[in-house]
Amino acid sequence: MSIIFSDKIRSLRKEKKIPQRQLAAVLEIDTATYCKIEKGDRRAKREQVIILSDLLQVDSKELLRLWSADKVYDIIAEEEEATQILNVVAENIIKYKRKVAQA
Amino acid sequence: MSIIFSDKIRSLRKEKKIPQRQLAAVLEIDTATYCKIEKGDRRAKREQVIILSDLLQVDSKELLRLWSADKVYDIIAEEEEATQILNVVAENIIKYKRKVAQA
DNA sequence: TTTTGTCTTGACATTATTTGGCAAATATAA
DNA sequence: TTATATTTGCCAAATAATGTCAAGACAAAA
Numbered sequence: 106m107s108i109i110f111s112d113k114i115r116s117l118r119k120e121k122k123i124p125q126r127q128l129a130a131v132l133e134i135d136t137a138t139y140c141k142i143e144k145g146d147r148r149a150k151r152e153q154v155i156i157l158s159d160l161l162q163v164d165s166k167e168l169l170r171l172w173s174a175d176k177v178y179d180i181i182a183e184e185e186e187a188t189q190i191l192n193v194v195a196e197n198i199i200k201y202k203r204k205v206a207q208a
Numbered sequence: 209m210s211i212i213f214s215d216k217i218r219s220l221r222k223e224k225k226i227p228q229r230q231l232a233a234v235l236e237i238d239t240a241t242y243c244k245i246e247k248g249d250r251r252a253k254r255e256q257v258i259i260l261s262d263l264l265q266v267d268s269k270e271l272l273r274l275w276s277a278d279k280v281y282d283i284i285a286e287e288e289e290a291t292q293i294l295n296v297v298a299e300n301i302i303k304y305k306r307k308v309a310q311a
Numbered sequence: 312t313t314t315t316g317t318c319t320t321g322a323c324a325t326t327a328t329t330t331g332g333c334a335a336a337t338a339t340a341a
Numbered sequence: 342t343t344a345t346a347t348t349t350g351c352c353a354a355a356t357a358a359t360g361t362c363a364a365g366a367c368a369a370a371a
Binding site: 134147 | 334
C-alpha cells in the first residue's frame with residue numbers, strides 16, 4: 106500500500122505529540138487498527154479522515170486529497186505508463202464536466 | 209462504473225462487426241458477463257484485456273491504459289478536487305522514480 | 312406478425328478482499 | 342526494571358466483486 110496519506114498523519118501526530126491510543130479512542134477503533142492505518146496496512150474510512158483532520162488540526166480537504174491520492178497511486182503504481190494513465194483520466198474528467206455544463 | 213474502457217471495446221467490436229458471443233467464447237466467459245464488461249457493470253481482468261486487444265486488433269498498451277484509467281476514474285470521479293488529486297499522485301510518482309534512480 | 316439471433320437485466324451463489332479486534336511481541340521512555 | 346507505546350500475526354466477520362442462469366428486450370429478416 107501507498108504511504109502518501111499515512112506519512113502525513115504520522116508526521117502530524119508526532120508533531121503534536123499525540124499518542125496513537127488517543128486518536129484511536131476518538132475514532133473508536135483498536136490501537137492496533139490505528140497503527141495499521143498509520144503504517145498504510147489498512148485504509149481509513151472517509152469519515153475517519155475527516156475526524157482525523159479535526160484532531161490533527163489540518164484542512165480536511167487536504168487530508169482527503171492525500172487519502173484519495175493513495176488509492177489512485179495503488180492502482181497505477183505497478184503500471185509502466187502510470188503518467189499517461191493519469192492524463193487519460195484528466196481528459197475524461199474534462200469531457201464529463203463539459204457534458205454536465207451542457208445539461 | 210466508468211466507461212472509458214468499455215466505450216472503446218464496444219466501438220471497436222461494432223466496427224469489426226463481431227458479435228459479443230464470439231468474444232465471450234474466446235474469453236471463456238458467459239455472454240452476459242461479456243455484455244456487462246462492455247456496459248461497464250463488470251471489470252475485465254488484466255489478461256482478458258490483453259486477449260481483447262488481440263481480437264480487436266488494437267495495441268494492448270492502449271487498451272490497458274484505458275482499463276487502468278477506468279479504475280482511477282471511479283475513485284476520484286465523485287471527489288470535488290479530482291484534478292488536484294491527480295496532481296498529488298503525479299508528484300508522488302516522480303518522487304518515487306527519484307528514489308529508484310538513487311538506489 | 313412471427314421467427315431468429317443478439318443483447319441486456321436481475322437475482323443469486325460463490326469467491327475474493329477488506330475489515331477490526333485480540334493477544335502476543337517488540338520498541339521506547341521513565 | 343517497569344510502564345507505556347507501537348507493531349505484528351492471526352482470525353472471524355463484514356463487504357465487495359465475480360460469473361452464471363433464466364428471463365426479458367430489441368432489432369432485422371422472413
